[in-house]
Structures are given as structure tokens and as C-alpha cells.
Amino acid sequence: MIHFPEREDVRLQRAPLVDVTEDREDRLARLEIAAETGDETAFVQAASEIDWSQRSAADFARAVHLALAAGAHLLARNLAARGARLYPDHQELQKMAHILAPPRVVKADLPPVPSVQANLEWMRARAAEYCGRWVALKEGVLLASAPTARELRDQLPTTAGLFLTRVI
Amino acid sequence: MVLQFADGRAFATGACPYRDQPTFDRTRTPRITIAVWIGGFQTQAVVDTGGVYLVCDPEIRDLLNLNPSASLGIATLVIRGYEYRGDLHRVGMTLLAKQGESLELEVTAFIPRLDPGQEWRFPSLLGLQGCLEFLRFAVDPGTNVFYFGPL
Numbered sequence: 520m521i522h523f524p525e526r527e528d529v530r531l532q533r534a535p536l537v538d539v540t541e542d543r544e545d546r547l548a549r550l551e552i553a554a555e556t557g558d559e560t561a562f563v564q565a566a567s568e569i570d571w572s573q574r575s576a577a578d579f580a581r582a583v584h585l586a587l588a589a590g591a592h593l594l595a596r597n598l599a600a601r602g603a604r605l606y607p608d609h610q611e612l613q614k615m616a617h618i619l620a621p622p623r624v625v626k627a628d629l630p631p632v633p634s635v636q637a638n639l640e641w642m643r644a645r646a647a648e649y650c651g652r653w654v655a656l657k658e659g660v661l662l663a664s665a666p667t668a669r670e671l672r673d674q675l676p677t678t679a680g681l682f683l684t685r686v687i
Numbered sequence: 688m689v690l691q692f693a694d695g696r697a698f699a700t701g702a703c704p705y706r707d708q709p710t711f712d713r714t715r716t717p718r719i720t721i722a723v724w725i726g727g728f729q730t731q732a733v734v735d736t737g738g739v740y741l742v743c744d745p746e747i748r749d750l751l752n753l754n755p756s757a758s759l760g761i762a763t764l765v766i767r768g769y770e771y772r773g774d775l776h777r778v779g780m781t782l783l784a785k786q787g788e789s790l791e792l793e794v795t796a797f798i799p800r801l802d803p804g805q806e807w808r809f810p811s812l813l814g815l816q817g818c819l820e821f822l823r824f825a826v827d828p829g830t831n832v833f834y835f836g837p838l
Contacts, residue, residue, distance in 0.1 A: 529692045537722060544794060546807075554814060557763075557765075567779075570706060579817070584760070587759075587762040587763065587775070588762070588763050590763070590764075590765060592739045592740075592816055592817070593816060596816075596817075598803060614757070614759065617777055618758075618759045618775050618776065618777045618795055619795055619817070620777075620795075620818075621777070621817070621821060622794045622795070622818055622822075623739070623792065623793045624790065624791070624792055624837045625717065625779065625791040625792060625793055626790070626791040627700060627788060627790055627791075627836075627837045628788050629784075629786055629788055629789035629790065629791055630780065630788070630789065631701070631783075631784040631786060631787060631788070631789060632722075632729075632783040632785070632789060633785065634722075634729075635703055635704065635722045635729075635783045635784075635785045636690050636704055636785050638722060638729065639704050639706055639722065642706060642731070652837060667746060667749075668744075668746035668747065668749045668750050669746070669749040672749060672750055678727065678728045678730065678750060679727050680727070680728065680729075680730075681728050681729065681731065682719060682722065682728070682729040683728050683729070683730055683750060684731045684810075685744055685746065685809050686808070687708075687809075
């Protein structure tokens, strides 16, 4: 188990004037250690002790990457969103916030797709014969199969509208 | 409207059949596998409420026209005890209804980059955070129907 020194402990060992820059780095270093060890709980705890209102755009971006490495996906989303709000001109934070944003409904009134049933029935009846291969179906009819998706794509004039999957 | 609350409001607006297919390495437990539309084609994915993001089969990269510069860069995801590195993208995905209305979403997708010798042992996965969260969904195991709708 990794022991992180308490902030007050660190202060007591220093000269009376606290080096603020170094302290800021210590806090981010704790995030890095937690990320390297994949300790999501320690990462979230360390992040909660940081005053993010005083952090730079670069610190936010670095923290988002570290959160993703630590498996703290919700925190990564929240940090990206907060950083993007604080730094609206920072392109990387804007991209992070966009990619990690909660899912969004684009259209809710699209027509049904009847071929779903036909493709499913083919999978139920025939998939076992193609285990490990990629298959292409159209309206429940097998068009092609191949060992890889790339080879499957190369066999077909187009993949648009087809059902493509690896059979597991 | 496919399912509704007592006051008539829609709970689910679309329904699709699912396959309860054993999918994970070393397990034979059936999983709910539904058809989805990603990047201009249909494929199948397993509902994985314990997971995050839309996790794509790594080879789907060869079927999608993704802009590498639109990726978040390398992220790490542990899936059923196996660690994978990959890219995070924002992609369009449609839940395909056989009955009612299909539902188009914008979700976070994780596309693994396999190291040399590394194997991919899973189907594509529909995780909760970043993918299915903020949707209503329900399952009828009697008829193998998956119901879904927007909040």
C-alpha cells in the first residue's frame, strides 16, 4: 500500500515560506502515482484534495489523461468538462470534454429496421459454422466471410447498410 | 410507443430482438446481444452494464473512417481482467428497432490497439457510462426483446 504524506507533514519539514509551485507539483505527482499503479480510489482521493479553480489548462489536460489511465472514467469526464468551462479557448480541453461528454440523443424518431430480425435469425441458425470469422449479411443472407474485417471489406463492393460482425 | 408508464408517457419507444449468446472467454453465461448501427453498417454488441463506453472490436477500426486527430489519444481500459490500450472517439451509434422507433445517439467509443501477440477475446460491448446511461431500457427474457427509449 502506498502512503501519501499529509499536506501538513510536508509543510512542517519545509522552510517557513512555502514554495507554492512545488506544492502544486506534489499534488499532481500523487495523481501520477495513483495512475501508474492503477489505483482508482487513491486517484479520486488525491484529485478531491486539489483546488482545481487554481489550476492551469495544462494541468487539467494532464489530469484527464491520468484519470483515464487510472480507470477513473467519470472523474476524467468531470475534469474535462470543468477544464473546458474554465478555458474555453483551449482546444485540447474542448476536445476532451466533447469526447467524454455524456451520451446524447441525436434523433429519437428514426424508422424501424426490419432486417434486424432476418440477420438475427441467420446468426442463430448459422453463426456456429463461421466461428472466429467475420461475416457480412444483407437481409439475413450471407454475402461473404473472411478471417479479418479488412479482408471482408476488400471482398465487398460496399459495406454500407450491411451487417458485419466477427462470429464469437 | 412500445412501453409506457401508467400515466401514458413513453417508457420505451423502440424494441428489438436479442440473442442470448455466450460470448466471453472461458464463460458460457449468455449475454444480451443486440444489433446496432455504427459508421454506416450494422454490427452486433453485447449489453454490458458493468462496463464503460461503446467498446468496439479492434478490427472495426478497419471498417470505420475515423479521423485519428479526433481521438483523445491512448487510454487504458480493463475488460474482464484484461488490460487494453486504445483510442477514445466520439461516434454516432443507432439502436435499431424492429418495432417502434430506432434511436440515434452520440457516444464515447473505445477502440483497442492490440500489442503484438495480444488477443482480443470479446465482442463489441455497450457499456453504461458514456453509452447506455441516460437511456431507459428493459428486457423481456420471455420473448428475447430489448426495449429502449430516451429519457
